[in-house]
Amino acid sequence: MRLAPPDPDTLTPDQRRVHDLIASGPRGQVRGPLAIWLHRPRLAETAQALGAYCRYGTTLDPRLSELAILCMAVVWRSEFEWWAHKPIALKAGLAPDTVEALRRGETPAFSSDEEEVVHAVVTTLAAERRLPDALYSRAEAVLGTDRLVDLVGLCGYYTLISMTLNVFEVPLPEGASPELPPR
Template sequence: MRLGPPDPTSFDDEQRRVHDLIASGPRGRVRGPLAIWLHRPALAEAAQKLGAYCRYGSSLEPRLSELAILTMATVWQSEFEWWAHKPIALKAGLGADIVEALRSGAPPAFPDRETETVHAVTIALSTQRRLTDALYAQADAVLGPDRLVDLVGLCGYYTLISMTLNAFEVPLPEGERAELTGL
């Protein structure tokens, strides 16, 4: 890891406040990119609010948001993101066959238009940086405007997450094995 989390014994008042705010929320702890962001507690606080909305307040059902998150993890080859969200995705009802296809880079066989559309939008935004008119029309028809806006927001947030994890080479927890890159 290039930059680790700040040492909790040397937190200033703002770092301690933001750390405690995050730890007392639905995440229950501070790790990964949130821990890195504590070097800049205002960023950590703002980002965690956006993340809390994307994870817990979105109009996307958890299986769809977790599909988008795992898709982002594969695009960015973000092992920590994959490690953190794979069990959440499976628990949320995303099929193990879809998870394995994402991990291996095989085309997933989606059971419905919603999952197919979420994946297509996430891939297009991540690789082409835009949606074609046809994909936009499909996403609008299948997801509706509220879920489409939330999906785009989630993709933006997990781009920030992925960039942070990759830029600072945040490692997996001790004893965990990389699944995307095999490292």
């Protein structure tokens, strides 16, 4: 780890306030990128609010949100993100075969048009930094405008998450093993 989270015993009042805000919310704890961001409490507070929306407030159902998050973890080779969200994705109803195909870097055989479109949007956006007209039109037809906007926002947030995890080399928790294939 290049940068450890601030020591909980020496948090500034602002860091303590943001730490407690995050810990008392639906996450229940402060770990991973949120812990790193505590070095800059305003960043942590602002980013956690966006993250709370992306995780718990979008128009995407949890199965589609978690599919998108796992796709972002694979794109960024973010082991921590994969570790954190794989069980959530499975609990949300994403098929184990789909999760395994994603882990291997393969395009899964999706059970719905929504899943296929979410995967196509995330992977295309990550690779090409835009969506071709045909994919945009299909995504808007399948997901609708609100869910498409939320999906793009989720991709942006999980890019920030993954960049933070990768740049600061946030390790997996003790006892967890890497699952993503090497580059």
